[in-house]
Amino acid sequence: xxxxxxxxxxxxxxxxxxxxxxxxxxxxxxxxxxxxxxxxxxxxxxxxxxxxxxxxxxxxxxxxxxxxxxxxxxxxxxxxxxxxxxxxxxxxxxxxxxxxxxxxxxxxxxxxxxxxxxxxxxxxxxxx
Numbered sequence: 001x002x003x004x005x006x007x008x009x010x011x012x013x014x015x016x017x018x019x020x021x022x023x024x025x026x027x028x029x030x031x032x033x034x035x036x037x038x039x040x041x042x043x044x045x046x047x048x049x050x051x052x053x054x055x056x057x058x059x060x061x062x063x064x065x066x067x068x069x070x071x072x073x074x075x076x077x078x079x080x081x082x083x084x085x086x087x088x089x090x091x092x093x094x095x096x097x098x099x100x101x102x103x104x105x106x107x108x109x110x111x112x113x114x115x116x117x118x119x120x121x122x123x124x125x126x127x128x
Contacts, residue, residue, distance in 0.1 A: 016113035018058035020073045026097045035090035042112035
């Protein structure tokens, strides 16, 4: 059985959002509080499109560019449902994890990270 939120067409290129101190899983909805010009631009840019973003755990805490070895290679493709600008200059976004994806390569660093991803096929037994 495949994931309950199966995605027919996983895009090959998505914005990449490195997350500190947090791992997001498929089938989990979670609020994200984002600050910094690059991640705010990323969050605001996906709202007008397909709302899809790759969420990856960031291993290094003090990196802005997060080269390939500083973010995990497996993350979660998520749909951003809402982005609200906060008085502090950051944004609050609601992310809904869809499926696991593997980061094939990073292809853009400015104005925010973009990467080529591929679907991680998962099989699981349904719980009774």
